[in-house]
Amino acid sequence: xxxxxxxxxxxxxxxxxSLALSAAFPEVEIFEAGCLEAVVxxxxxxEHIHLAILDLNMPGLFNQQALSDVLSAYPDTRFAIVSxxxxxxxxxxxxxxxxxxxxxxxxKDEEVVSAVREILAxxxxxxxxxxxxxxxxxxxxxxxxxxxxxxxxxxASLSKLTSRQRDVLKLxxxxxxxxxIARNLDIAEATxxxxxxxxxxxxxxxxxxxxxxxxxxxxxxxxx
Numbered sequence: 001x002x003x004x005x006x007x008x009x010x011x012x013x014x015x016x017x018s019l020a021l022s023a024a025f026p027e028v029e030i031f032e033a034g035c036l037e038a039v040v041x042x043x044x045x046x047e048h049i050h051l052a053i054l055d056l057n058m059p060g061l062f063n064q065q066a067l068s069d070v071l072s073a074y075p076d077t078r079f080a081i082v083s084x085x086x087x088x089x090x091x092x093x094x095x096x097x098x099x100x101x102x103x104x105x106x107x108k109d110e111e112v113v114s115a116v117r118e119i120l121a122x123x124x125x126x127x128x129x130x131x132x133x134x135x136x137x138x139x140x141x142x143x144x145x146x147x148x149x150x151x152x153x154x155x156a157s158l159s160k161l162t163s164r165q166r167d168v169l170k171l172x173x174x175x176x177x178x179x180x181i182a183r184n185l186d187i188a189e190a191t192x193x194x195x196x197x198x199x200x201x202x203x204x205x206x207x208x209x210x211x212x213x214x215x216x217x218x219x220x221x222x223x224x
Contacts, residue, residue, distance in 0.1 A: 002120060005042050007033040008055035008082065013105070017053070017082075017112070024113040034058070040070060049077045051120055053103070056083035056094065071098050078119050091127065095209040100175065101125030123175040124212050158215075160202055168195040169203075173212035 002025055008014045014032045021028055031046070033039045035058060043049055052074075054067075071079055080101035081094045091102045101119040103112055104127050111127075118125040161169065164185070171181045178196060182189040196208075205211050 001027040001029060002050045003029045003031070003046060003048060004116075005031045005033055005039055005049055005052040007036070007039045007053065007058055009034050009058050010055070013055075020109045020113060021116060024116075036066065036070070043070070043074050043077065049074070051078045051080065051116065053080050053082050053116075056081050056085060056090070067099075068097055078122075080115070080119055080125065086127070092210070092213065095124070095126070095213070096207060098209075102127060124173070124209060126213055126216050158203075161199060165195050165199050165202070168192060169199045169211060169215060172196060172199065172208045173215045175212075 004021060004025075006014050006017050006021075008017075011032075011034070014034075018030045018032065021030060031042050031049075033042060036054070039052055039054065043052070067079075078100040079098075080103055081099055082103040082105060083090070083094075084105045086104045086106065094102050101115055101124060103115050103125070107115070107127065115125045115127070158166070158169075164187075167185055168181055171184060176184065178189050178192045181196075182192040185192070200207070200211060203211055203214055205214060
């Protein structure tokens, strides 16, 4: 049975999300909170919370240090942001802290449920809209040209990775730890760390979340 905290200062949205998740996960136990302090109290009082979904504009957020402290204090709980803000910079900023997913309130119920499944399964969820490019400047505008150039850079970087490094990147993007990757690929954990560092360096990203985003963007564009 999953235990999920839904934290949002808008009661109507909390109840709506609670109903959607209750229907999708028959044995789920859901707790509601209206502020970060209430979330912390729930995490401290309950034996184990599998997932905490936090509204980006909830009272107590977005204080990056406060959120980082909560993540560090409860390493066995997965955390996701839910927000009406779908800007690329905000999504990347939230994920760079170490959150396990970013859900946009405008997404359909089935997309939100799918996102929750992904996060509970141990993967990092990034909304598909992150890979969309703005068309405000026209089909051949500067934003589109910049996005195309960025994809080419990522593609070139991916092509430089060894077969083993690509295996490591795929598992990194799915949220596996170095120890889990080592076990999955039957290699030493120290070797996994070396490959992971090489992947981040080659892609020009700072952490695993950005690597996962780069890989997802590349995949989504090549499937279009």
